Amino acid sequence: MPTLVLSNFNVFCAVLGGFVTLYGLVSHFGKERLYMSEPLIAVCAGVLFRHGTQWLQPEEYAFNSQVNLEVVTLDFTRLALGVQLVLAGVQIPARYLKTEWKSLAILLGPGMTGMWVASSLLMWALIPNFSYLHALAVAACITPTDPVLSNSIVKGKFADQNIPVDLQNLIIAESGANDGLGYPFLFFALYIIKYVMHNGEGQLQTGGGHAMAYWFGETWCYVILLSVLYGIVAGYLARLAMKYSKDREWIDHENHVVFPVVLALFIMGTCGLIGTDDLLACFVAGNVLNWDNVYRHDTIQDSFQETLDMLINLAIFMWFGAVCPWYEFLHNDGRIPLYRLIILGLLIIIFRRLPIVWMTSSKIRQCQNLTHTLFMGYFGPIGVGAAFYLHVATEFLHEVQVDGHVREDAEDVRQVLHLVVWFVIMTSILVHGFSIPVGKLAFKISRRVERFADSHPKLAGRNYYRRGEKRRRSLRASMSVSVSGQSGLPQQPRRVWAHESISNPIQVFSDVELGESESELLRKYPGPI
Numbered sequence: 001m002p003t004l005v006l007s008n009f010n011v012f013c014a015v016l017g018g019f020v021t022l023y024g025l026v027s028h029f030g031k032e033r034l035y036m037s038e039p040l041i042a043v044c045a046g047v048l049f050r051h052g053t054q055w056l057q058p059e060e061y062a063f064n065s066q067v068n069l070e071v072v073t074l075d076f077t078r079l080a081l082g083v084q085l086v087l088a089g090v091q092i093p094a095r096y097l098k099t100e101w102k103s104l105a106i107l108l109g110p111g112m113t114g115m116w117v118a119s120s121l122l123m124w125a126l127i128p129n130f131s132y133l134h135a136l137a138v139a140a141c142i143t144p145t146d147p148v149l150s151n152s153i154v155k156g157k158f159a160d161q162n163i164p165v166d167l168q169n170l171i172i173a174e175s176g177a178n179d180g181l182g183y184p185f186l187f188f189a190l191y192i193i194k195y196v197m198h199n200g201e202g203q204l205q206t207g208g209g210h211a212m213a214y215w216f217g218e219t220w221c222y223v224i225l226l227s228v229l230y231g232i233v234a235g236y237l238a239r240l241a242m243k244y245s246k247d248r249e250w251i252d253h254e255n256h257v258v259f260p261v262v263l264a265l266f267i268m269g270t271c272g273l274i275g276t277d278d279l280l281a282c283f284v285a286g287n288v289l290n291w292d293n294v295y296r297h298d299t300i301q302d303s304f305q306e307t308l309d310m311l312i313n314l315a316i317f318m319w320f321g322a323v324c325p326w327y328e329f330l331h332n333d334g335r336i337p338l339y340r341l342i343i344l345g346l347l348i349i350i351f352r353r354l355p356i357v358w359m360t361s362s363k364i365r366q367c368q369n370l371t372h373t374l375f376m377g378y379f380g381p382i383g384v385g386a387a388f389y390l391h392v393a394t395e396f397l398h399e400v401q402v403d404g405h406v407r408e409d410a411e412d413v414r415q416v417l418h419l420v421v422w423f424v425i426m427t428s429i430l431v432h433g434f435s436i437p438v439g440k441l442a443f444k445i446s447r448r449v450e451r452f453a454d455s456h457p458k459l460a461g462r463n464y465y466r467r468g469e470k471r472r473r474s475l476r477a478s479m480s481v482s483v484s485g486q487s488g489l490p491q492q493p494r495r496v497w498a499h500e501s502i503s504n505p506i507q508v509f510s511d512v513e514l515g516e517s518e519s520e521l522l523r524k525y526p527g528p529i
Contacts, residue, residue, distance in 0.1 A: 008060055015055045019045050020314055032157045035440055038310065039149055039317040039383065040433030043426070046321020056322045073323060074391035077384050078268060080316040081179065082282045084147050084384075086264035087305050088176040089235075089286020092169050094293030097177075097284075100170065103364045107174045107357075108181060114356030115380070116143045116185050119348055126344045127336055127416060133197070134413045137189035141390050141421050142348065144182040146383035148313055149432065150175040153379050158436055167376065170366045179385040180227065180280025186389055187219045187396075194400050197409055202402035227277035228284055231267070235288025238263050242295070257304045259295075260286060279388075316384060317429070324422050336419055344420065345427030353380035378435075382428040390421040 023030075023041065030036045049056045062068035097104065119139035124132045153159065154168040191211040200206025242259060245251040264282050271278035290296045299305070330338055354377035361367040367376055394417060400410035 008057060011055055012061075015049050016315060016318070019049075019318065020311065023314065035156075035158055035436045037149075037152045037429075037433040037436075038313050039152055039429055042314045042317035043321040043324075043429055046318040047324075047326070048321075049318070050322035051326065058319070058323045069323065070391050070394060073319070073387065074395070076316060076319060077388040077391070078272075078278065080148060080312050080384055081279050081388060082264045082268040083261055083312060084151065084309065085176050085179065085279055085283040086260045086267070086286035086289075087309060088147050088151070088172050089283045089288075090260050090290045090296060090305075092173050092176075092287065092290075094296070095291055096169065096173055097287055100173065100365075103170055103366060104173060104177060106360050106363050107170075108178055110360055111174075111353075111356055112143055112178055112181065112185065114359075115352050116140060118355065119143065119352045122344060122347050122351065123420065126340050126347075127420070128340075130416060133189055133192060134409075134416065137186065137193065137393065137413055138417050138420050140182060140186035140189060141393060141417065142352070142382045142386045142424050143185050144179045144385045144389070145171075145175040145353075145380040146385045146428075147172070147175040147179055148316070148385075149381035149383040149429070150379070151309065152313070153381065153432070153436075158440075163375065164366070164368075164372070166366045167372055170364075171376070171379070176283040176286075177280070180277050180283060181224070182385065182389050183223050183277055184215070184219050186393060188215055190393060190396050191215050191219075193410065193413065194396075198407065202400065202407055222275075223277045224280065226274075227271060227279075227281040230271065230276065231281035231284030232288055234263070234267055234281065235285035235291075238285065239289050239291065239295075242289075257299055257302050260289060260305070261308060263289065279385075320384075320387065320425070320429075324426060325418065328419060329423055332415075332419055335415060341419070341423045342427075345424050346431075348382075348424055349427060349431050353377050379432060381432045382424055386421055386425050390417055393417055 019042075023045075030041065031038070046056065050058070058069060058072075062072050093099075116136070116139050119142055120132065120135040123135040123138055124130060127135065150171050154163060154171050159168060191214050192208070194200070195203055195206050195211040195214075196208050200210075238259070242251065242256070246256065263285060267282050267285055268278045271281050329341060354374070357364075357367075357377035357380075358373055361373040361376070364376075367373045394414055397410045397414045397417075398406060400407045406414070
């Protein structure tokens with residue numbers, strides 16, 4: 001007899017598959033017409049399926065254990081970031097890390113440091129009873145820009161029409177590199193908390209010397225430098241192996257296209273086994289894999305990588321919408337009131353990145369004008385990378401114990417981390433997700449208002465009408481040609497504005513032969529119409 005099997009696996013597959021199916025039917029309209037971002041839509045779906053319909057139950061998937069849920073989220077973020085970072089390394093031009101090292105060095109050095117310090121100062125000022133050292137630990141989690149959200153910004157119709165290719169490549173490269181460079185900022189504060197604060201209570205070794213020794217030796221040498229070397233070697237060997245196999249026609253097209261994805265899985269697994277930075281290794285390996293631009297050229301027409309990227313993005317952000325601690329934002333025993341969280345989130349979006357990018361823009365070749373600088377400074381989204389570092393920090397703070405219990409200061413940092421990082425992630429998804437649609441809507445409304453005012457001069461005011469008539473009389477007087485030939489030499493044609501009609505082309509452009517149409521005149525003498 002048929003029975004209804006409401007297992008978690010069946011429900012999860014049905015919900016995820018149904019959501020992606022429905023979204024796919026309107027995806028082009030949503031992205032290219034409404035300019036809505038996939039992460040924002042996926043987060044809203046996760047909130048609906050978790051708190052609205054109760055179809056998603058993340059706690060049950062983790063056997064009702066908060067620790068297990070954190071492990072699942074950490075591994076999920078590692079998977080999404082690893083695949084995304086290898087693909088980011090492949091997508092940027094050949095030898096990009098070598099040719100654009102100056103711009104990247106500024107963004108990864110002074111840029112990340114400035115974002116770290118600015119975020120920590122805002123947290124120190126707005127979070128009650130929170131030391132600056134603890135603020136540095138929390139700020140380190142949101143310092144890297146997110147490669148997943150950055151990809152959604154620099155791809156699509158809006159990016160193709162408004163963002164120069166050089167700026168797109170720089171944003172992709174920076175988000176890929178700085179996501180793996182968050183470890184030094186995070187563990188600088190965490191080691192001091194563990195070995196210096198409270199005199200290192202509960203630790204066998206104490207003092208600032210031990211903290212800095214761990215920071216330089218373990219974080220910089222073992223985690224960062226080893227991951228860079230590992231990524232270079234893995235990417236170089238993978239490129240040689242793929243070329244050798246391709247020359248002998250041993251590899252088929254399908255495996256050739258999916259090669260970076262399986263390389264990302266291999267690097268994540270091996271780096272995880274030896275405890276080094278798999279994110280930075282994945283990005284470096286992807287760039288070295290495409291060092292000669294052969295792979296990018298061979299697969300530029302394939303859409304498999306973009307399709308896989310879309311599926312992972314929808315899944316990870318739907319998961320974020322489901323596991324985000326929405327209830328704790330309102331009920332956290334008064335640790336951080338909601339209004340302070342809102343102010344903090346908005347100030348971080350504005351002041352975390354924009355000031356330091358503006359101050360260093362003269363040294364960044366891709367920031368050629370103020371518009372590029374503002375775009376580069378504003379769109380530094382916070383997302384999957386911040387969730388990853390949140391769980392790395394939480395895992396570390398669980399080990400700061402006294403008599404089998406987490407030390408009091410470490411527990412306070414963990415609670416604030418959980419609240420602030422998740423809130424800032426959601427704020428960034430919402431603000432950056434709605435920025436382009438709202439901006440485009442405001443632009444269209446302003447254009448329609450201007451056209452309506454031009455067609456109804458009385459509504460625009462008598463002064464506007466008089467100025468327009470004066471400009472039109474001046475134009476006719478300066479550009480008209482006398483039949484008797486007494487007007488002298490023809491003058492340089494003036495730009496024609498939208499509210500100025502062209503009733504007679506000869507009167508407007510005196511050096512154009514009679515008989516040319518208005519469209520031909522406008523092509524010859526372009527103006528901001």
